Amino acid sequence: MKLREAARRAGVSHNAPYRHFPDRDALLAALAAEGFRMLGEELDGRSGGDMGEAYVRFALAHPNRFRLMFGGQLELRKHAGLREAAGRTYEALLAAFRARRDVANPERAAAAAWSLVHGLAQLMLDGHFSEGAKRPDFVREVIGAVRFAAAQRSA
Amino acid sequence: MKLREAARRAGVSHNAPYRHFPDRDALLAALAAEGFRMLGEELDGRSGGDMGEAYVRFALAHPNRFRLMFGGQLELRKHAGLREAAGRTYEALLAAFRARRDVANPERAAAAAWSLVHGLAQLMLDGHFSEGAKRPDFVREVIGAVRFAAAQRSA
DNA sequence: GTGATATGTTGACAGTGTCTACATCTCGTC
């Protein structure tokens, strides 16, 4: 998280990063954007619970990256590329839900699904769920515990 | 987020806070703990979707507090009081689900419900859901889009 | 009144992000 320390560890002077990024925030934004690309690759080709599990797996495998992407210290609205990268991920999820015929409202279901896996990832990263999260199938179980409001029935 | 700035704004010297907290992290931990207490009060007496809405409402009303509580920069495991405060909130949610007879597995359902509302709050705070989140009932709709696996039916 | 404790202040230290100025290295053009 510290610019000078990173430069030191990379074996360059404390000012070298400024030749590649205008400031510290821009560097972090680039790392976050790369993170969104990585996440997109993990999710690509999956759907349903599988996709949700991949989302949480990514967060647990790259906790600092994930926190950087979603930690809120990046002022997402200031970095257009970031917002676009995140939006693309959401679009893929939305498309997956639109392809299903058994869900009443794909937009709401997609928002709920993203919220579910995102919250699960965040809470696990933060160390809540300490007891249950040790079970190897915890993520699958939690994701499997929800259904989305079915089509042809009132919401 | 800056100690000296906060001291300045409070009209005291930059070292006054050290008479009350051993270091910056301890001050933040105290603020987070107070946040958990506030959140607990908001959730108290509610259940179901109502509780979920109150959770998200709290996050949107106190974005910085919420991010402090769940941002992960606090090393939750280092502050026993914090972990306990968060655990108490979860216990209340768990109790609410245990009281329901129509849910197959209260533990999983509670974990899923917390994940759902937590992720929803976090994503809204970060500015995703930009289009849909403007609808006044967005939170209720998203929460209403999920069902929990029913009792007496295979998961 | 006296001593202890709580609370506040000033001054210093190392470390940080950022700016400016200076150096070098790499090429396309003549």
Added chain:
DNA sequence: GACGAGATGTAGACACTGTCAACATATCAC
């Protein structure tokens, strides 16, 4: 091949930060 331009690197300085040590004052029990 020489040269000027741009990319990339470095050193030094600045204001700022969290933290520590030393010193001051206010409160209160005895």
